[in-house]
Amino acid sequence: MKIKKILVSQPKPLSEKSPYFDLERKYGVEVVFRPFIKIEGLTSREFRQSKIPITNHTAVIFTARTAVDHYFRLCKELRFNVPDTMKYFCVSETIAHYLQKYIIYRKRKIFYSETGHAEALLPLLAKHSKETYIYPISDVHDQKLHIPEDGSIKFTKAIMYRTVSEVIRNDEEFDYDMIILFTPSGVKSLMQSFPHFEQGNIAIGAMGGKTIEELKNNGLRLDLTTSPKAPSIAAAMDQYIKEHLDDPEEPRIVQERFKDNEPVPVVKEKVVVPPPVVEKKKEEPKEPEKAPVKKTTAKKTPAKKAPAKKASAKKAPAKKATTAKKASTTKSASAKKATTSKATATKKTPAKKAAATKKTTK
Numbered sequence: 001m002k003i004k005k006i007l008v009s010q011p012k013p014l015s016e017k018s019p020y021f022d023l024e025r026k027y028g029v030e031v032v033f034r035p036f037i038k039i040e041g042l043t044s045r046e047f048r049q050s051k052i053p054i055t056n057h058t059a060v061i062f063t064a065r066t067a068v069d070h071y072f073r074l075c076k077e078l079r080f081n082v083p084d085t086m087k088y089f090c091v092s093e094t095i096a097h098y099l100q101k102y103i104i105y106r107k108r109k110i111f112y113s114e115t116g117h118a119e120a121l122l123p124l125l126a127k128h129s130k131e132t133y134i135y136p137i138s139d140v141h142d143q144k145l146h147i148p149e150d151g152s153i154k155f156t157k158a159i160m161y162r163t164v165s166e167v168i169r170n171d172e173e174f175d176y177d178m179i180i181l182f183t184p185s186g187v188k189s190l191m192q193s194f195p196h197f198e199q200g201n202i203a204i205g206a207m208g209g210k211t212i213e214e215l216k217n218n219g220l221r222l223d224l225t226t227s228p229k230a231p232s233i234a235a236a237m238d239q240y241i242k243e244h245l246d247d248p249e250e251p252r253i254v255q256e257r258f259k260d261n262e263p264v265p266v267v268k269e270k271v272v273v274p275p276p277v278v279e280k281k282k283e284e285p286k287e288p289e290k291a292p293v294k295k296t297t298a299k300k301t302p303a304k305k306a307p308a309k310k311a312s313a314k315k316a317p318a319k320k321a322t323t324a325k326k327a328s329t330t331k332s333a334s335a336k337k338a339t340t341s342k343a344t345a346t347k348k349t350p351a352k353k354a355a356a357t358k359k360t361t362k
Helices: 019-027 044-048 065-077 092-102 118-127 185-191 209-219 232-244 250-260 265-272 275-283 284-361
Strands: 003-008 030-031 037-041 059-062 088-089 109-112 133-139 154-165 176-181 205-206
Touching: 003 037, 019 030, 019 154, 019 232, 037 065, 037 185, 044 065, 059 065, 065 092, 065 133, 065 154, 088 092, 092 109, 154 185, 176 185, 176 232, 185 209, 205 209, 205 232
Parallel strands: 003 030, 003 176, 059 088, 059 133, 088 109, 133 154, 176 205
Antiparallel strands: 037 154
16 A cells, blocks of 8 residues: 555544544554644734724624634733623534633523534624624634625624744654645645655645645645545545555455454353353242242241230239229228218317307307
8 A cells, every 4th residue: 555654734633533543443554643833822912903892892703612712811811801791603513512611601692503614604693783793813714704795794803813833843754655734834834844845656635725725836736635525634535545555455454453453262251151041040940849938937927926925814914913903092092081081070070069059058
């Protein structure tokens, strides 16, 4: 195969599900990630020189996450508190969700293109024609959103960050079979790092109108780009590598090489396990033998209850004793009352006799 080492002028993806890693596994190529540019934000002093008042705008248009970062950074440096009534219009849903880093998503008015294309955002902007939009962009940018300048939509382009080329050192090895570029600044960085660069058999891929134009201006050849059959640059790379294979069966050989690394004995153990499981299932019908255990429990229950009844029988005389005691106490109480009543009667009789004698003497 002609292509064995590819240079992608972007940072390395954080997720392992990147299509670039799929190309490595599918074709056995080596993909090296090396950004040709870096982004620097304008200082608050530099932004003031543009004389663009952020406070005069009621809505913001975002076409990239870097624009979101630098917009809120400048607002903080300029001591401008973004009002809750601010409206946000985003090119895609991913950029809209990225706003959660700076605002409360549910409590704000956020609009985005359902298709993910910039053209689908224009009807939303026209629908809110009373708003005054600010459009944060880079100093060198590919116009994804073509807003009509007939005055129907009031907007202001504000440069809030710039792209700076990162020069490649001369001592670095440059033995790539394919180079993928994404921005005009990346093309300029390549030519600045290697002023006498000769393309030769190196395949160059690029996306974006201005990036392709910058390639042609520097006398470079475009070998692959996005198309309806290959909507992404990774799909275009897959199509190009497949067309330039020395051996059509090479992808299958590479995939088998990756499969050889998988542990095979684990599969053999799974095949051996089922027989003992079947033998255990046959032993299950022995459950009826548990029936006599239930009979023994039934016999034991009356034996336990019998002493309980005897105990209750023994307690009966105790009750009689208590009743006898109560009767004796009641008899003694009645006897005491009788004696007290007799005593009171005897005390009263002499008093009555004395009163009778007094009356007779008179």
